[in-house]
Amino acid sequence: MAEDEKNEQSAADALTGEETDGGSTKLRLLVPVGVVVLSAVAGFLVTRLTGGSTASTQASAQDDSYATAQRDDGKGEYEYFPLEPIIVNLNEPRLARYIRATLTLVIRKEHSKDAIKVIEKKLPTIRSRLILYLSNCSLEEVRGAENLNRILRDIQDSMNDWLWPNGRPLIVRIDYSEWAIQ
Incomplete structure (x- = not known):
């Protein structure tokens, strides 16, 4: 008391x-x-x-038209076609995890005009396929450099097979500018 x-x-x-x-x-x-x-x-x-970016830098990075850039060796052999960021939930039953990926398609300059026409025409389906692919991945499948390289190769092979089934693959590689897992 x-x-x-x-x-x-x-x-x-x-x-x-x-x-x-x-x-x-x-x-x-x-x-x-x-x-x-x-x-x-x-x-x-x-x-x-650690990555808080302003709206103006995000808007400039997400330009709708494809960007022309030179490769590091200075020869300018490639055209770069940036895709809009993709945000998907990962296939994790116990946890709500997601990934935000910003990818860029790298195309040889001599084939770029034809390739970009096809890519722009099929862009909604490309985004849909990327969303389906990434949403079927688990957290362990998207972590680490080895897994990231495997995923980028799988996406590149899949896109080349789908976009040019009987022709020469025109996407040389896929680069990423953002790969954030939460």
């Missing part, structure tokens, strides 16, 4: 701002508030430093 009265008194003192046991309640309140503020600042900085 005496302990309950003591707790009520210390709670009342905390509300009125009176000192108890020689310590200031302002100091007691300042420490948790400081921790909350520091946590908020740290969270903000972590999201900014």
Whole structure:
């Protein structure tokens, strides 16, 4: 009973701002508030430093027209056709996991005009096939560099077989600019 009265008194003192046991309640309140503020600042900085991008950079990265870029060797042998980001849930029964992938199709320059016409015509179906493929993958199947390379090769082979069934494969490789698993 005496302990309950003591707790009520210390709670009342905390509300009125009176000192108890020689310590200031302002100091007691300042420490948790400081921790909350520091946590908020740290969270903000972590999201900014680990990939928080602005709407303008996302919009410029998702340009609808294909982008022409040079290969690292400077010869300019390839055309690059960026696809819009794909976000799908992974095939994980116990956890809600998803992947966000931004892929770019790499095409030899001498075949680029014909290839890009076919790709643009079938773009909705390409996106649909990518969504189906990635949504059938489990978390373990999409983790790691070895698995990522296998997935990119599978997608490349599948697209080449589907887009040009009787012809020469025109997609040289598939690059990724984003591969985020949550």
